[in-house]
Amino acid sequence: MGMKNLFAFVAVAALLAGCASTPIEESKAGVEDRTPTTAVLAQPGISTVTPVGPNADQVPNELKDPKSILSKRSIFYDYDKYDVKDEYKPLLQAHASYLAKHRDAKILIQGNCDERGSREYNIALGQKRADGVKKILQLMGVQEGQMESVSLGEEKPRCTETTEACYSQNRRSDMLYRGEY
Numbered sequence: 001m002g003m004k005n006l007f008a009f010v011a012v013a014a015l016l017a018g019c020a021s022t023p024i025e026e027s028k029a030g031v032e033d034r035t036p037t038t039a040v041l042a043q044p045g046i047s048t049v050t051p052v053g054p055n056a057d058q059v060p061n062e063l064k065d066p067k068s069i070l071s072k073r074s075i076f077y078d079y080d081k082y083d084v085k086d087e088y089k090p091l092l093q094a095h096a097s098y099l100a101k102h103r104d105a106k107i108l109i110q111g112n113c114d115e116r117g118s119r120e121y122n123i124a125l126g127q128k129r130a131d132g133v134k135k136i137l138q139l140m141g142v143q144e145g146q147m148e149s150v151s152l153g154e155e156k157p158r159c160t161e162t163t164e165a166c167y168s169q170n171r172r173s174d175m176l177y178r179g180e181y
Helices: 002-018 086-101 119-139 164-170
Strands: 074-076 107-112 147-153 172-177
Touching: 074 086, 086 119, 107 119, 119 147, 119 172
Parallel strands: 107 147
Antiparallel strands: 074 172, 107 172
16 A cells, blocks of 8 residues: 555656746737728628639639629528528528539638627537538538538627627628638
């Protein structure tokens, strides 16, 4: 029994010695500019996402043509909800058809929230929103490998005012095609 106690004492002493604190140099991280670049839309509904990525000029015309339903990329939600409303099913069906015809196309679905709620809650809610769109597209025939869903939480607002009209523009999922992100 004495050897076990000695061994335990040595193990604890080694652990404590390994925990000795040493000053850590602070590093200065750059601050990313998160100023919204998209104009505030006057009323809720389906809106157009403007390609801004490094290869935005390589996005096929039918995806950029404002007359095409495929240029509509945002799905909006009620407060604290992540279910996709029936009014967005035709939009999702159009994107599903496009993706089924163009198996090399890839889409990024970004879930967004308004600023209310904690950062952690909004990240989780944004992920549920993005995953919900992904699941519907998958049920409509889109291959899982063509889609990625991410949450941006409250980090990419379209509108920064503290009004319900503004909050409603921030509760959304955006669909971006390769070349737009």
